[in-house]
Amino acid sequence: MKLVALPAFTDNYIWMLHNGREAVVVDPGDAAPVSAALDAQGLQLAAILVTHHHADHVGGVDALRPRLRGRVYGPARERIPQPFVALEEGAQVEVLGLAFEVIDVPGHTAGHIAYVQRGVDRAPILFCGDTLFSGGCGRLFEGTPQQMAASLARLNALPADARVCCTHEYTLANLRFAAAVEPGNRAIAAYTESCLALREAGRPTLPSTLETERAINPFLRCSEAAVAASARAQGARNDDSVEIFATLREWKNRFR
Numbered sequence: 001m002k003l004v005a006l007p008a009f010t011d012n013y014i015w016m017l018h019n020g021r022e023a024v025v026v027d028p029g030d031a032a033p034v035s036a037a038l039d040a041q042g043l044q045l046a047a048i049l050v051t052h053h054h055a056d057h058v059g060g061v062d063a064l065r066p067r068l069r070g071r072v073y074g075p076a077r078e079r080i081p082q083p084f085v086a087l088e089e090g091a092q093v094e095v096l097g098l099a100f101e102v103i104d105v106p107g108h109t110a111g112h113i114a115y116v117q118r119g120v121d122r123a124p125i126l127f128c129g130d131t132l133f134s135g136g137c138g139r140l141f142e143g144t145p146q147q148m149a150a151s152l153a154r155l156n157a158l159p160a161d162a163r164v165c166c167t168h169e170y171t172l173a174n175l176r177f178a179a180a181v182e183p184g185n186r187a188i189a190a191y192t193e194s195c196l197a198l199r200e201a202g203r204p205t206l207p208s209t210l211e212t213e214r215a216i217n218p219f220l221r222c223s224e225a226a227v228a229a230s231a232r233a234q235g236a237r238n239d240d241s242v243e244i245f246a247t248l249r250e251w252k253n254r255f256r
Helices: 031-041 061-067 145-156 171-181 186-200 210-216 225-233 241-254
Strands: 002-008 012-018 022-026 044-049 068-075 085-087 092-095 098-104 113-117 125-129 163-166
Touching: 002 031, 002 163, 012 031, 012 163, 022 031, 031 044, 031 061, 044 061, 044 092, 061 068, 098 145, 145 210, 145 241, 163 210, 171 186, 171 225, 171 241, 186 210, 225 241
Parallel strands: 022 044, 044 068, 068 085, 125 163
Antiparallel strands: 002 012, 012 022, 092 098, 098 113, 113 125
């Protein structure tokens, strides 16, 4: 089974899993990169998985339907192009002989979901949409800080070797913010160097791993003393993890 990141727009990735014959794609905001990859490798499109309703994640769904041999799956509480199979917490999608578990992760949008493929002989794969980014997390367009903090905690409870397949190449910008939050964190500096090398070589920084994110992502490190201290300097009223998270998220919104 091969995992491929298909670039789309200016900084999106559409994730594709394929076995050399059939493929499943996640969040196809644009049909063109998917069609090109299917044609280039002679693949049939077996399923489409959607994490949330934003146009850069669903914009290519209808254009891909003529090629689709299976179904479109998406969050039950969001408006996804019809028809689709509505999913919520505890559901499981079976495709390509693989099981994809569904986790409710509201915050970026009200009904956002993530998919976890536990893997057969490799590390689990987490398709987390715009909830968790490498070095960061999504903006809170519809949810609350409490919801997003809880959603990130749920993802962070997955195995350390889980591969984090988020949908934007925001890593270097996120790491600049992470370094401002924790200027003494050597893991952030080292990871920044490795990501710079990847981008200079024209390669994606993704997937990351949860083990890496636990070391460098401030939004998963709200209980760390240095992170809490930086949040207090930005106006956090106490060391409650949700208060720290909310302060960091607001700081990131205006960070340049």
